[in-house]
Amino acid sequence: MEGAKMEDARVEECEHDNSNTQEDAQVEESEQNNKDMEVAPALISVHPTRSSVAVAVGSDLRVFSLLDNCAVTLVDDSGGASHNDSIRCIKYGTNGKLFVSAGDDKLVKVWSTDCWRCISTVISEKRVSAVAISNDDLHVCFADKFGVVWVVDLPGFGGTEAPLNKKAAPLLAHYCSIITSLEFSPDGRFIVSADRDFKIRVTMFPTKPLDGAHEIQSFCLGHTEFVSCLAFICAPDSPQGLLVSGGGDSTVRMWDVISGTLLDTCEVGAKVEQVESDATEGKCSTVTDICTIPDCTLIAVAIQSLRGIMLLTCDLPSRTLSVTKVVSIIGENFVPTSLGSSISGGLLWMVTGASNLPCSDVSSLSRVKVISGCASEQEPVVLADTEIPGGAKLLEKLQGSMSIDEKVFLAAADAVKTAMCNLLIKKQYSDEKREFRKRTRNDKKGTQ
Known part of the structure; x- marks a missing residue:
C-alpha cells in the first residue's frame, strides 16, 4: 500500500515536471517569437544648419550631405557593420559637430560630422532606448x-583624432522603467528624461557628471499613459525654455521645468478623429514624435493614425497650446514615424517606414517627405520629390528602393503601432512566466 502511494507520488511529480517543461518551452517560444516580431521604426535627424540629413532603418544608418550633394560614406575603424541590430535613436549635437547612434546591439557610436568617422564606441549593459x-x-x-x-565624457574632442573608447558611468535612474526620451534644456542646465510610467524627471546636469546627478529640479506629472517624446521651445523670458511632451494618452502637454507645473494640455486625439475618416471614435492616437520649428512658436506633431502632421502654436505670453493646422499627405499611406528640422531653411523633414516587417519580403523600408513654409506666413506645402533638397540622389540614399507598394507602407505603419504598444505598455505575466523570465535573464555585462 505504501509502495503504491509512493509510485502515485512519483507519477504525479513526473507529470508536474513535464507540465512545467512544456509551459517553459511555450513561454520560451513566445519570448523568441516576440523578439523576432520586434519592429524598429524608421528615424530621421537633420543637422542644425541643414548640412546633412540622417535616416536610420533597422541596423542601416544612411547619411546624405546637402552641402556636397552626395551620399556620405561612414568610417568605422571597429570593423564590420556600424550596427548589427536595430538602431533605436539618432541625434545631432546642438552645433552639429557630433552625431550619436545607438540601439538594440547595445552599442553607442559617436560620430564626427566633419569626416563622418566614428570617434568613440561605448558598450552598454542593456539595449539603448534614448540618447542626448x-x-x-x-x-x-x-x-x-x-x-x-x-554618461560618457569626450574630453578634448577635436573631430580628427579618436579618443579611447570610454566606460560609461551611471548618471541617474528611473527605477526599472523604460526611458523613452532624453533632452538637454536650451541653456544646458537640465537634462530631462521621460519614461513609460507617465513620468518626466528634470535633473540638474552636474559639473562633474561622472560622479552622478543627485539634484532633481522637478517632476512633471500629468500624463495618464506612457510619455513617448520631448522637445523644448525657446522663450525670451525663460533661458531654460518651455518643455513640451507627447504620449500614449493622445495629448501634447507644456511644462515649466523649474517648478514642474503643467501649463497647458492639447487634446490632439480628438482632432485626428475629425480629420481621418477611417479613424475609430474614441481610439487612442499615440503621439509618436514632436519637433519644434526654429525661429517660430510652431510645434509639429506626428500621431500614429494621422497621414501627415499636426501643427500646434505655442502662445508664449499666455503659455497655451492650440491646434493651428493639419497638413495631410494626400493620396499616400504616409504616417510619419519620426520628424526633424534645422535652424535654417524652414523645412520640416519626415520619414515613415520600419524594419523587420512580419509577413513581408522587404526587410526594411523608408520614405522621406519634406514640408516647407512652416516657419513663415505662407501655407505649409508638402514638397514633391523633385523639389526636395538633394532631389533624386538624396531619396535614393535615404529611401533605398523607390518602387515599394503603398500597401506595404500601410502594413509598416500598423506594425510600428503594434510594436510601440508592445514596448511601452506594461506587460502582465503569470507567476510561472515571471519565474521563467527570472531564470533565463541574461544580465552578463559586456566587456568594455
Whole structure:
C-alpha cells in the first residue's frame, strides 16, 4: 500500500515536471517569437544648419550631405557593420559637430560630422532606448531599457583624432522603467528624461557628471499613459525654455521645468478623429514624435493614425497650446514615424517606414517627405520629390528602393503601432512566466 502511494507520488511529480517543461518551452517560444516580431521604426535627424540629413532603418544608418550633394560614406575603424541590430535613436549635437547612434546591439557610436568617422564606441549593459548630447559636446548621455541613464565624457574632442573608447558611468535612474526620451534644456542646465510610467524627471546636469546627478529640479506629472517624446521651445523670458511632451494618452502637454507645473494640455486625439475618416471614435492616437520649428512658436506633431502632421502654436505670453493646422499627405499611406528640422531653411523633414516587417519580403523600408513654409506666413506645402533638397540622389540614399507598394507602407505603419504598444505598455505575466523570465535573464555585462 505504501509502495503504491509512493509510485502515485512519483507519477504525479513526473507529470508536474513535464507540465512545467512544456509551459517553459511555450513561454520560451513566445519570448523568441516576440523578439523576432520586434519592429524598429524608421528615424530621421537633420543637422542644425541643414548640412546633412540622417535616416536610420533597422541596423542601416544612411547619411546624405546637402552641402556636397552626395551620399556620405561612414568610417568605422571597429570593423564590420556600424550596427548589427536595430538602431533605436539618432541625434545631432546642438552645433552639429557630433552625431550619436545607438540601439538594440547595445552599442553607442559617436560620430564626427566633419569626416563622418566614428570617434568613440561605448558598450552598454542593456539595449539603448534614448540618447542626448550636452550643449558643449563634452558629454554623451544614453538610457537603457532598465531605466538607467549613463554618461560618457569626450574630453578634448577635436573631430580628427579618436579618443579611447570610454566606460560609461551611471548618471541617474528611473527605477526599472523604460526611458523613452532624453533632452538637454536650451541653456544646458537640465537634462530631462521621460519614461513609460507617465513620468518626466528634470535633473540638474552636474559639473562633474561622472560622479552622478543627485539634484532633481522637478517632476512633471500629468500624463495618464506612457510619455513617448520631448522637445523644448525657446522663450525670451525663460533661458531654460518651455518643455513640451507627447504620449500614449493622445495629448501634447507644456511644462515649466523649474517648478514642474503643467501649463497647458492639447487634446490632439480628438482632432485626428475629425480629420481621418477611417479613424475609430474614441481610439487612442499615440503621439509618436514632436519637433519644434526654429525661429517660430510652431510645434509639429506626428500621431500614429494621422497621414501627415499636426501643427500646434505655442502662445508664449499666455503659455497655451492650440491646434493651428493639419497638413495631410494626400493620396499616400504616409504616417510619419519620426520628424526633424534645422535652424535654417524652414523645412520640416519626415520619414515613415520600419524594419523587420512580419509577413513581408522587404526587410526594411523608408520614405522621406519634406514640408516647407512652416516657419513663415505662407501655407505649409508638402514638397514633391523633385523639389526636395538633394532631389533624386538624396531619396535614393535615404529611401533605398523607390518602387515599394503603398500597401506595404500601410502594413509598416500598423506594425510600428503594434510594436510601440508592445514596448511601452506594461506587460502582465503569470507567476510561472515571471519565474521563467527570472531564470533565463541574461544580465552578463559586456566587456568594455
